[in-house]
Amino acid sequence: MIEFEAPKPIAQQSVALTTVAENMMRPVSRYFDEHEHEIPWDYINFMHLAMRSTGAGSLAPKESKKSGDEPKKDRPPIGYQSLAFMLETLAWGDVGMYLVTPGGGLGAAAVEATGTPEQKQKFLARFAAERPTFGAMAMTEPGAGSDTSAIRTTAVLDKRTNEWILNGEKIFVTAGHKSLCESNGFVVVWATIDPTAGRAGMRPFVVEAGTPGVQVTKLEHKMGIRASDTASICMQDARLPFENILGSSSVEEATTKGFKGAMATFDATRPLVAATGLGVARASLELLKELLAQQGVTIRYGLPRQKLTSIERDVIDMEVMLRSAWLLIIKAVWMADNRKHNPLEASMSKVRAGDVVTKITQKAVEIMGPLGYTRDSLLEKWFRDAKITDIYEGTGQINRLIVARNILGYTGRDLR
């Protein structure tokens, strides 16, 4: 079947989340943009209370509870679809604040994707604790961005104590400060257990808050998403229990499996990150239309392009971009829900989202002129917020590489 109806539970959820976005986010959006590194605790505490029971906040949907239960045949899984809608709506409220929503974030998603049942039990339970708890993922280093094979952080096994010893520096860790300093959370740190093995040696490690030798050394000052903390983390002889490694501890047997684990996480999270970008773009487009209407401009849909004004053309093109980008996301998460291999669709959704949110938000500022450029309105903020969509969780260029390799049937060696 080809169908485009949002499932009922999602539609209901969207109504509730829109209320949250309108009442808890929008009114303080500007404040937290202008007071970087202040923490929106009201929003955080509210979301924690609201979501504790449901376990939302992780970027991986909960697995079906008991294996003994008969799965309900008429209800296909919609976990990722539901997350995409949720994130889009929260980002529509404020994407910087959305990024400090308590829960496991990308860290928990990595544990979900690559951890054993025991590890999931050990690490994920904390997100249901009384206090808001955060999780993060640390991959980027000063010398390694998109080229993750250049990661220099090392993990060496101390055979005497059966502990991993981590050394290195991670940067651009979203919610890294909240995970380690403001809560009993964790950061999933990517390190190599064999620097000569390239990607085959790469492993994710769960670095918990309070680990000696782990320090948050810097909080970045950014163009946008200022409510979100972007941390640098230094590890100096940081010791972790043996079981904090996700995946196999042996280089020989693992080949590039460890790295592929990370990439599998991205297949699930890229469309979700794309969805947050679209939330910002939708906010811009809606406000743009509202402001235009106030100045007497309504958009005439259905006319041939030759008869449209320049502004009408722009707005209609923006709607085409927004809607089609959204549908790419929905298809990618629908595939994730139905356990269909989706690296192509996930990267396509990210490529398109990165492009269109940048264009839509900048066009909205351009069209409104001084009313767009002023900090009296949120249009300029959304333009700054949106740009990150094309950078984090794989830049537009990295995702183009992935799309190209997929459609060409090329490996990373064929197309570098």
Add this chain to the structure above:
Amino acid sequence: MYAFEPTEEQKMLVETINRYASTGLRAKAHEADEAAELPGSLIEKGWELGYLQASIPEVYGGFGERSVVTGALAAEELAWGDLAGALAVMAPGLFATPLLLAGTEEQKVRYIPPVIEAEWQPYTAALLEPFFDFDPNELHSQAVEVDGGYTLSGEKSFVPYAAEAEAMIVYANLGGKTQGFIVPRDTPGLEIGGRQKLMGVNALPLYKVMLKEARIPLENRLGGVDGHDFSPILDAARIAISAMAVGISRAALEYSRDYAKEREVFGVKVAQKQAIAFMLAEMATEIEAIRLLTWEAAWMLDNGKEDASKNAYLAFTGAMDMAMMVTDRAVQILGGHGYIREHPVEMWMRNARGIATFTGLVIV
């Protein structure tokens, strides 16, 4: 629920059409474009696949139900073969489908079965007009109520098979509304101009049609004395041409991708250069984005959703730009060879330029 997998029935239809599009339409496309003529047997084979027949209920001589989604799938696949051929095969739908959508019971029973139950015949419709600001909702051609009927005056362009058609639907402006009229071939005042020579779709015979106070009896107004709502017809036309834009673009992507994987440059394949690989990645992404936009609008039309018309319009707006972008890049990827008529990409680029103009040349 969301779902992105065609039904088994739809998959079978697409596969069948694909075989025909590949061995029939695509195989003959170049020759047909050069000769400005489609072999009759080729059109007949496409007609025998039964897409239109399967979208018409049994009472009117068909054997199925109309679905805009299925129509979009079929249109994409035919256009993937060849746009001119696709438009030719689907031309009788220009007459039958608006009747199904807007005709009175008598009109349906009288006019649809003769189209559906026979071999392919040239039936058509005249919507386009020779003005830069042509607007399907504000036509220049005028319909005027006269005693016991209407007179039609005006000029129409790009009317497929007008010279041979038994009958056509002519759209005209009746008091500010676009209304269809069933116009038989020998209607006095209906004059068929010469065949039009265009930039693309050369194989498809398109004509000018002049209406000089053509006299139309009352019962030939589509929908009877009260007329009809034009928007379902326009929406379905927009979906059809959008789906065809996706089909052409997919063809261009596949061809340029395969070429880039073969062609050597500086010791590697052209496709191994990021400049080319990224173009291909963007083409693939655009095509998928607009395909989904088209499907969604089609699904909304099938399910009577509120914003269906707007979404059909958005899909069409996206499709015309996408087709131009993709086919232009396909030519560019082939370089000088892309400009040579031995390769099909230049023809696809010429045809794709037509998408923006071809509203009303096909309907699903």
